[in-house]
Amino acid sequence: MYVAVKGGEAAIANAHRLLADRRRGDRSVPALTLSQIAGQLALAVDRVMAEGSLYDPELAAMAVRQSRGDLIEAIFLIRAYRTTLPRFAATRPIDTAAMVIERRISATYKDVPGGQVLGPTFDYTHRLIEPEMAEDAPVAAPARRDPPEDAGHAPRVTDILGDEALIEADGEGKGAEPADLTRTPLAFPASRDLRLQALARGDEGFLLGLGYSTQRGFGRTHPFVGEIRIGEVEVEVDLPEFGFPVVIGRVRVTECQMVSQFTGSKAVAPKFSRGYGLVFGQLERKAMAMSLVDRALRADAFDEERRAPAQDEEFVLAHCDNVQATGFVEHLKLPHYVDFQAELELLRKMRKAAGATDETVSGSKGDVEVVQ
Amino acid sequence: MTDDPGRRAEAEKRGGARRRTVSAFAQAGAGFLSEAWDRLGAGRTVAVIRGPETGLVMVRGRAGGGGAPFNLGEASVTRASVRLDGETVGHAMVLGRDGERARLAAAFDALWQVEAARGAVEREVVAAVEAAIASADRDRRAETEATKVDFFTMMRGED
Secondary structure (H helix, E strand, O other): OOOOOOOOHHHHHHHHHHHHHHHHOOOOOOOOOHHHHHHHOHHHHHHHHHHHOEEOHHHHHHHHHHOOOOHHHHHHHHHHHHOOOOEEEEEOOOOHHHOEEEEEEOOOOOOOOOOOEOOOOOOOOOOOOOHHHHOOOOOOOOOOOOOOOOOOOOOOHHHHHHHOOOEOOOOOOOOOOOOOOOOOOOOOOOOHHHHHHHHHOOOHHHHHHHHHHHHOOOOOOOOEEEEEEEEEEEEEEEEOOOOEEEEEEEEEEEEEEEEEEEEOOOOOOOEEEEEEEEEEOOOHHHHHHHHHHHHHHOHHHHOOOOOOHHHOHHHHHHHOOHHHHHHHHHHHHOOOHHHHHHHHHHHHHHHHHOOOOHHHHOOOOHHHHHOO | OOOOHHHHHHHHHHHHHHHHHHHHHHOOOHHHHHHHHHHHOOOOOEEEEEEEEEEEEEEEEEHHHOOOEEEEEEEEEEEEEEEEOOOEEEEEEEEOOOHHHHHHHHHHHHHHHOHHHHHHHHHHHHHHHHHHHHHHHHHHHHHHHOOEOOOOOOOOOOO
16 A cells, blocks of 8 residues: 655744754854854864865755755765856866965875974874863964075975885876866776766765775885875966966865885886875865875775775775765655555565464554554 | 976067966955955956856876876866956956856956056955965964974983
8 A cells, every 4th residue: 555645844944044043053152144154163164164065165055054064965065056157167176286385294204305393283292182172262373483594495295205216107197188077977997087087075084094094004005194284275276268378376285195015026126016096175184184195095096905994996986985974875765655565565575475364464553653 | 388488488578467367356255345345446347258167177186295296186167357438358267056156256356457447456356365365374373384294303311
């Protein structure tokens, strides 16, 4: 029997009204402003931009506010927003070597040209909650030091190793248009450009867990952080109305060059291999996790057997998107009354066939719920 | 795409001075542009012929930093085209969703093309924007530089 279910409009409207009330909270407390969110919860905003796959700090701050700080909900809002807009162009690839550096560290070379620059990091803090966070205590201005003449010259560590041919090169930069999973559904096997796009917008927690798994032996890669750099890069677009490329602004990105153990053959001398992480915003953990997973997914390139989850392209790429994941997991809470009734009927038949008594079958509450 | 270095250099050269000025207008704040327009563009008519229209650009990175391009993610942009005094057409694309900023940037692109106004626009807008960017970068570099690690070596053993 099919039972049509209607109703709920008033309940839904009132639920959303209640949501708006709870989101606003105590009216005697000032409402959050977008500049407060973008300025003081900047890393939450960065995560929403990276996984929402849309760089727009103000919009991401709106999404964080609307979602009450539920970042996956905020990411969902950003993804939905972007579908309403036309795409005008693709930019020229950003040049991370020309970044205005805000942080740059290498775990492989102490005396790397350009130096080890810590920037605004949580590293080396004690991870103890500071009592000052309970109040609006004055904050000192940052220390300053005159940069040397060649400031800004910080070659990518992988380029330094590359000069000695100790590390695999970046590969050729020419060829076809890069794959775009926003236009064409994922297909396997995936090219590296498609994988990098998927990972760049993938869920930080999922990729962190996978990256961690490679360190614990599920697809070992013996990684070192060749370099992490954070800072702003120029966005340059070729516009037909001009006929030449123009800079339209800057975006902040985090790049991680993970250097992994050797690969070689009789014909080719052993070299370090590499994994690459690049994300919008200041998201070091995400960039590191991405670079570990990128390296693990390159198993074929190094004749490695794919045995661990992090090496399984379909497993990783099909599940790293938290908007897709939340859609499918959370849809389970929507009404499944009819589906469930079918299962109940089936179960009754099975139990009857197995000789269970009528008494244990009938009178269950399940019948009642189905008819609402 | 213009990944080929030769074609890229050629395109950049073709842009010449206007490439520099358009980039400066795109990175200026709406308040600054509006105030500058009151000074430099007073009495001129600006007719919007396209937009301001908000859309997206796909920002690309390169595998490994210098390898094959891949799609990193999109950025919101706003573009506009205007006709100045019924003659000169100016264009702009700026990051973000501020239509007025895009319209003003396009107006300045048009004004810069007017020979009589070019000098003042170069001085008061282009140079000012570039100086502001350079100054902000200097500040950031100085603050960042203060967090650079100065390694020193502890003497160990007898030598």
